[in-house]
Amino acid sequence: xxxxxxxxxxxxxxxxxxxxxxxxxxxxxxxxxxxxxxxxxxxxxxxxxxxxxxxxxxxxxxxxxxxxxxxxxxxxxxxxxxxxxxxxxxxxxxxxxxxxxxxxxxxxxxxxxxxxxxxxxxxxxxxxxxxxxxxxxxxxxxxxxxxxxxxxxxxxxxxxxxxxxxxxxxxxxxxxxxxxxxxxxxxxxxxxxxxxxxxxxxxxxxxxxxxxxxxxxxxxxxxxxxxxxxxxxxxxxxxxxxxxxxxxxxxx
Amino acid sequence: xxxxxxxxxxxxxxxxxxxxxxxxxxxxxxxxxxxxxxxxxxxxxxxxxxxxxxxxxxxxxxxxxxxxxxxxxxxxxxxxxxxxxxxxxxxxxxxxxxxxxxxxxxxxxxxxxxxxxxxxxxxxxxxxxxxxxxxxxxxxxxxxxxxxxxxxxxxxxxxxxxxxxxxxxxxxxxxxxxxxxxxxxxxxxxxxxxxxxxxxxxxxxxxxxxxxxxxxxxxxxxxxxxxxxxxxxxxxxxxxxxxxxxxxxxxxxxxxxxxxxxxxxxxxxxxxxxxxxxxxxxxxxxxxxxxxxxxxxxxxxxxxxxxxxxxxxxxxxxxxxxxxxxxxxxxxxxxxxxxxxxxxxxxxxxxxxxxxxxxxxxxxxxxxxxxxxxxxxxxxxxxxxxxxxxxxxxxxxxxxxxxxxxxxxxxxxxxxxxxxxxxxxxxxxxxxxxxxxxxxxxxxx
Numbered sequence: 001x002x003x004x005x006x007x008x009x010x011x012x013x014x015x016x017x018x019x020x021x022x023x024x025x026x027x028x029x030x031x032x033x034x035x036x037x038x039x040x041x042x043x044x045x046x047x048x049x050x051x052x053x054x055x056x057x058x059x060x061x062x063x064x065x066x067x068x069x070x071x072x073x074x075x076x077x078x079x080x081x082x083x084x085x086x087x088x089x090x091x092x093x094x095x096x097x098x099x100x101x102x103x104x105x106x107x108x109x110x111x112x113x114x115x116x117x118x119x120x121x122x123x124x125x126x127x128x129x130x131x132x133x134x135x136x137x138x139x140x141x142x143x144x145x146x147x148x149x150x151x152x153x154x155x156x157x158x159x160x161x162x163x164x165x166x167x168x169x170x171x172x173x174x175x176x177x178x179x180x181x182x183x184x185x186x187x188x189x190x191x192x193x194x195x196x197x198x199x200x201x202x203x204x205x206x207x208x209x210x211x212x213x214x215x216x217x218x219x220x221x222x223x224x225x226x227x228x229x230x231x232x233x234x235x236x237x238x239x240x241x242x243x244x245x246x247x248x249x250x251x252x
Numbered sequence: 253x254x255x256x257x258x259x260x261x262x263x264x265x266x267x268x269x270x271x272x273x274x275x276x277x278x279x280x281x282x283x284x285x286x287x288x289x290x291x292x293x294x295x296x297x298x299x300x301x302x303x304x305x306x307x308x309x310x311x312x313x314x315x316x317x318x319x320x321x322x323x324x325x326x327x328x329x330x331x332x333x334x335x336x337x338x339x340x341x342x343x344x345x346x347x348x349x350x351x352x353x354x355x356x357x358x359x360x361x362x363x364x365x366x367x368x369x370x371x372x373x374x375x376x377x378x379x380x381x382x383x384x385x386x387x388x389x390x391x392x393x394x395x396x397x398x399x400x401x402x403x404x405x406x407x408x409x410x411x412x413x414x415x416x417x418x419x420x421x422x423x424x425x426x427x428x429x430x431x432x433x434x435x436x437x438x439x440x441x442x443x444x445x446x447x448x449x450x451x452x453x454x455x456x457x458x459x460x461x462x463x464x465x466x467x468x469x470x471x472x473x474x475x476x477x478x479x480x481x482x483x484x485x486x487x488x489x490x491x492x493x494x495x496x497x498x499x500x501x502x503x504x505x506x507x508x509x510x511x512x513x514x515x516x517x518x519x520x521x522x523x524x525x526x527x528x529x530x531x532x533x534x535x536x537x538x539x540x541x542x543x544x545x546x547x548x549x550x551x552x553x554x555x556x557x558x559x560x561x562x563x564x565x566x567x568x569x570x571x572x573x574x575x576x577x578x579x580x581x582x583x584x585x586x587x588x589x590x591x592x593x594x595x596x597x598x599x600x601x602x603x604x605x606x607x608x609x610x611x612x613x614x615x616x617x618x619x620x621x622x623x624x625x626x627x628x629x630x631x632x633x634x635x636x637x638x639x640x641x642x643x644x645x646x647x648x649x650x651x652x653x654x655x656x657x658x659x660x661x662x663x664x665x666x667x668x669x670x671x672x673x674x675x676x677x678x679x680x681x682x683x684x685x686x687x688x689x690x691x692x693x694x695x696x697x
Binding site for chain 1 (some may be wrong): 408637639640642643644645646647648649650651653654657658660661662663664665
């Protein structure tokens with residue numbers, strides 16, 4: 001579904017990704033781990049289409065199409081979704097209006113009929129229940145005045161409503177207490193399916209107790225230096241990133 | 253020498269009116285008018301050397317030879333006003349055509365005890381009330397435009413609410429300029445007097461039919477008795493040839509609560525003066541406004557918020573969206589008098605510039621003579637937040653739709669403070685129509 005080849009990315013004059021290779025198939029859950037500053041968030045944002053980064057080399061294909069050529073909204077319509085590490089507060093934009101407009105833009109793109117207010121609301125309520133999101137959030141401005149936990153849950157709620165095929169979660173677990181973490185994991189697990197791939201970008205292993213990954217990758221200094229199964233996450237948790245860094249230094 | 257000419261024109265015109273007015277039984281107004289024209293003649297039009305007019309040149313107004321409009325009661329046809337009516341809302345509507353009250357186009361209910369009608373009629377019929385209030389608040393000694401208005405005042409709205417009146421139906425003052433061969437000047441004058449414990453809404457609305465050059469030099473005195481709850485809306489949506497100087501002078505009695513909402517979309521050169529004086533203790537005043545300019549429009553908002561008594565709160569929120577080569581000004585003056593302890597005054601002015609050539613001058617001015625007060629002010633000038641655009645796009649919204657939605661949201665923060673839903677919806681519609689790509693927002697409201 002997603003294939004990243006030798007991806008190099010710059011922010012200003014600073015090279016952040018220095019040749020990333022990654023292949024994600026439908027039905028798989030991948031976790032990308034790494035210390036702060038290793039380029040995890042950059043990778044997630046580049047996949048979502050953030051224009052502040054410059055792709056200098058490499059390619060990314062999604063369902064065989066060149067993802068990097070697509071505008072962010074086209075990626076969303078094609079089924080790519082990134083849960084933001086820092087969701088933006090947008091005063092004055094009503095949450096219901098925004099999410100309905102987004103869903104209908106995507107449905108239109110896919111040749112589906114647009115949902116009316118009633119149908120949308122019943123869909124939204126069902127997903128809110130799943131993620132234990134307060135229905136009042138729908139009447140508020142997007143993310144405005146939400147607590148950190150509410151913002152993260154709201155991201156997963158949006159994901160559940162928009163039903164993307166490639167879900168990228170950018171440090172969704174950071175700042176969440178254990179209860180919120182379980183709720184987020186429940187939401188994500190409910191989306192697991194053979195047609196869908198999930199990429200969990202995280203600094204900590206904790207979330208992976210609840211969202212069990214098929215593959216774990218370690219991103220270090222802009223490169224994926226080690227890949228393995230779910231045991232790798234546990235190993236990183238107990239031993240830290242130092243040993244991987246040492247290994248990587250040797251192989252270089 | 254040129255400056256002399258600018259004022260002489262008005263002095264000569266005044267002499268004609270003065271003779272005429274005396275014959276019409278308005279003799280009691282004569283001393284006030286004469287004092288006003290004398291003051292205008294001394295002051296002359298302000299220049300950018302005046303601190304209060306630093307960012308706004310009124311030369312285009314001063315240099316135009318405006319004629320006083322010819323009274324033509326045949327125009328316009330009623331259907332021409334339909335676009336200006338708030339759908340789903342009954343109003344007591346007073347329509348003024350080129351400054352003159354038109355009974356034919358107006359629709360007044362008759363709320364018991366309430367007096368609603370033209371000022372022209374009130375000048376003779378309600379002399380007692382008028383002598384007590386007219387010109388008592390909007391001082392013309394420092395303000396040339398107010399002096400000019402006072403010298404030439406003839407018509408406008410007069411509203412009197414006796415004690416305890418709750419007026420559920422808003423009063424809509426619709427000032428229509430029709431297309432005229434030469435530039436015309438009008439001096440709308442409104443007086444609203446609400447005795448103790450009243451509640452009402454007044455909408456002052458300036459519109460154009462056709463593209464004539466018209467200058468509306470309006471003054472509104474809003475007198476709110478103790479415990480009153482009054483809302484005033486100013487809607488400026490004239491053609492981009494129009495000039496508009498509107499002065500709203502609010503006098504607040506004890507424990508009264510007043511909201512002033514302004515929405516400026518039209519006009520070539522607009523000056524919006526809002527001047528509340530919280531004279532009684534425990535008052536609350538909301539000053540909320542939105543200005544959206546494009547092309548070569550110039551919009552100047554001059555706030556003068558006077559805390560004259562203790563325990564009063566004022567909140568100013570003004571948002572501006574500027575495109576093209578437009579220019580806007582926000583001058584937020586807060587004056588806290590010596591006895592106005594426990595004042596809580598807040599001022600926020602935020603601006604979005606959509607083009608490189610648009611310009612905003614924003615200036616807070618705090619004068620505090622009491623020692624136990626809380627005053628805050630803040631101003632921002634910026635572009636649409638690119639993070640927010642990316643967020644919306646990443647969820648599937650097209651770039652242009654995301655941009656339109658964010659601009660609308662910025663305006664909506666001000667519109668949301670307007671409590672009367674049909675008016676708010678109507679204004680949301682005007683704002684959406686103004687925005688580039690605003691049609692993408694069809695069902696956002």
